Amino acid sequence: MTEPVKAQRADGQRNRGRVVEVAEAAFAQEGLTVPISEIARRAEVSTGTVSRHFPTKAALIEAVLLTVLERLEEKARSLLTADDPGEAFFSYFHRLVIEGTTNKALFDTLAAAGPDSDLKNAVTSAGTALTTALGNLLNRAQQAGAARTDITPDDLSAILVGALAMQSHATPAPSPHLAALATDALRPHP
Missing domain, CATH: 1.10.357.10 (Tetracycline Repressor, domain 2)
Structure with a gap:
């Protein structure tokens, strides 16, 4: 029997959305070389939070x-x-x-x-x-x-x-x- 997929908490959804929004702006302005740590800083979250949502930079770009x-x-x-x-x-x-x-x-x-x-x-x-x-x-x-x-x-x-x-x-x-x-x-x- 498979386990049900856990719904993401509201703060997790907000953090994910904020990271994508900040990454979009950063990539558009500066290119794809912007480090994940800089995206995390601008989104006001930890790099661990970014990594939880996007295990690789390619996943964030996607x-x-x-x-x-x-x-x-x-x-x-x-x-x-x-x-x-x-x-x-x-x-x-x-x-x-x-x-x-x-x-x-x-x-x-x-x-x-x-x-x-x-x-x-x-x-x-x-x-x-x-x-x-x-x-x-x-x-x-x-x-x-x-x-x-x-x-x-x-x-x-x-x-x-x-x-x-x-x-x-x-x-x-x-x-x-x-x-x-x-x-x-x-x-x-x-």
């Missing part, structure tokens, strides 16, 4: 990636009922370009992971859900006449990757202008 992808997917789904499908799609796509650049270290880690890595396998379903939600936003914008009808979800993914690459070369920081250029390419021709 949790941060999942949190980012789930948050982005949730936002995309919430926009599916927006009154203006074009505005919802374009503002969201613009946000993806900017936020993806901010979280570049995380997404670079995912891109570098091998096809059978635990990290890549762990985020596949979250990434698929995000891609589906983005495709649904595109479809609504196309039906409203706000987005080019010759763009497929696969095209959109390629354009997003290209826009993120453009942003990675923008100095000194991500450029809203470059994000706007990528977004404008998805609009119908006059």
Whole structure:
């Protein structure tokens, strides 16, 4: 007989959430080289607390990636009922370009992971859900006449990757202008 899974105490859940939040900000600003001890210090918990929740740094990176992808997917789904499908799609796509650049270290880690890595396998379903939600936003914008009808979800993914690459070369920081250029390419021709 298997033992029931113990529910995490409320303070444990808060600590875990705080560690993920602090790690996300630290990784976005400073890259993945931020030591676990520094993340623990900023989260105001012990390194033992971090290790209890995330036995390895890879486990923490995975949790941060999942949190980012789930948050982005949730936002995309919430926009599916927006009154203006074009505005919802374009503002969201613009946000993806900017936020993806901010979280570049995380997404670079995912891109570098091998096809059978635990990290890549762990985020596949979250990434698929995000891609589906983005495709649904595109479809609504196309039906409203706000987005080019010759763009497929696969095209959109390629354009997003290209826009993120453009942003990675923008100095000194991500450029809203470059994000706007990528977004404008998805609009119908006059």
